[in-house]
Amino acid sequence: MLKIKCPYCGYRNESEFSCGGEAHIARPAVSNKITDSAFCEYLFMRENPKGVFLERWCHTSGCRRWFNIARDTVSHEIYEIYLMGNTPKTVKGKKAYQANWRRTSKAEAASKTPKRTKK
Amino acid sequence: MAENISRAAFGSAAFEKRRLPIIKKPENIEVAQIELSEILHLGKLNIRCNSIYRDKVSKLIQCDLPLEPNYMSNKAGRFAISLGPDEYLILAEPGGENQLEKILNSSNIAKHISVVNVSDAFCAILLSGKKVREFLSKGCPIDLDPNSFQENQSVQCDIALANVILLCLEENEFICICRTSFANYLLDWCCDAGQEFGILVTKGI
Numbered sequence: 001m002l003k004i005k006c007p008y009c010g011y012r013n014e015s016e017f018s019c020g021g022e023a024h025i026a027r028p029a030v031s032n033k034i035t036d037s038a039f040c041e042y043l044f045m046r047e048n049p050k051g052v053f054l055e056r057w058c059h060t061s062g063c064r065r066w067f068n069i070a071r072d073t074v075s076h077e078i079y080e081i082y083l084m085g086n087t088p089k090t091v092k093g094k095k096a097y098q099a100n101w102r103r104t105s106k107a108e109a110a111s112k113t114p115k116r117t118k119k
Numbered sequence: 120m121a122e123n124i125s126r127a128a129f130g131s132a133a134f135e136k137r138r139l140p141i142i143k144k145p146e147n148i149e150v151a152q153i154e155l156s157e158i159l160h161l162g163k164l165n166i167r168c169n170s171i172y173r174d175k176v177s178k179l180i181q182c183d184l185p186l187e188p189n190y191m192s193n194k195a196g197r198f199a200i201s202l203g204p205d206e207y208l209i210l211a212e213p214g215g216e217n218q219l220e221k222i223l224n225s226s227n228i229a230k231h232i233s234v235v236n237v238s239d240a241f242c243a244i245l246l247s248g249k250k251v252r253e254f255l256s257k258g259c260p261i262d263l264d265p266n267s268f269q270e271n272q273s274v275q276c277d278i279a280l281a282n283v284i285l286l287c288l289e290e291n292e293f294i295c296i297c298r299t300s301f302a303n304y305l306l307d308w309c310c311d312a313g314q315e316f317g318i319l320v321t322k323g324i
């Protein structure tokens with residue numbers, strides 16, 4: 001069993017947590033302006049790496065807060081635990097974040113709020 | 120006023136259907152080493168507030184909200200338990216939760232905080248006896264050693280399959296707060312797990 005360090009409660013058993021899948025999936029802000037296939041990428045496509053994976057986890061049986069984990073899917077080693085809304089700080093975490101195909105996807109580009117243009 | 124007091128459904132579901140007291144013990148033990156009873160009508164308030172309002176809330180309820188999760192503070196019989204970075208549970212005497220709810224909802228920070236009366240959603244059980252830590256450890260993965268789980272500490276965890284909040288009052292005295300719907304299950308588990316130490320379930324006060 002993994003021992004996961006909840007940012008609020010400290011080390012607890014893996015059985016107290018639930019995994020919420022891939023982290024850093026941003027919803028397109030203007031979903032009616034992007035194509036169906038781009039929206040499909042956001043909605044259905046998930047990374048499935050052999051190596052470092054950035055995931056969302058929730059401390060279900062404890063404080064019920066969500067946070068992110070950078071975990072190796074082969075060795076289960078946890079490289080980093082960081083709060084929601086942040087991006088990874090470790091070298092391995094940063095690399096995994098940058099290497100994800102999603103960074104260059106149309107859906108992610110559409111998730112950034114469009115800049116207001118002066119009339 | 121009577122209708123404002125929590126009916127603490129724990130009793131109705133788990134305790135009222137059973138004939139109390141329940142005593143379960145092996146023959147070689149004379150006195151039950153675990154005592155269990157319900158704390159009836161305990162008022163419970165769930166408060167969500169950002170840390171910048173923490174001091175104001177503390178002042179209004181006259182009990183300091185703990186700074187760290189998994190700690191509690193108590194003052195004049197009222198408890199403030201930290202459930203997360205911005206979530207708290209207040210335990211008050213029967214009817215006291217309504218008074219606190221009114222105070223908080225009529226204050227000038229009312230629109231920045233959330234106050235929910237959860238008295239009937241949760242039930243509170245008082246557990247005591249010299250074997251109580253050993254007994255709880257049978258179903259709880261948390262380290263309950265007296266050196267690591269001390270007075271004024273609280274923990275949210277699972278006992279067997281029920282999600283609970285455990286509060287340490289004294290070395291051998293705990294309050295266990297669980298969902299009302301899990302009370303029956305938890306009571307069954309306690310009777311089974313406590314049998315080897317001798318367990319006495321009495322009517323709550």
Ligand SMILES: [Zn+2]
Pocket residue numbers: 006007008009010059062063064065
């Ligand atoms: Zn936690």
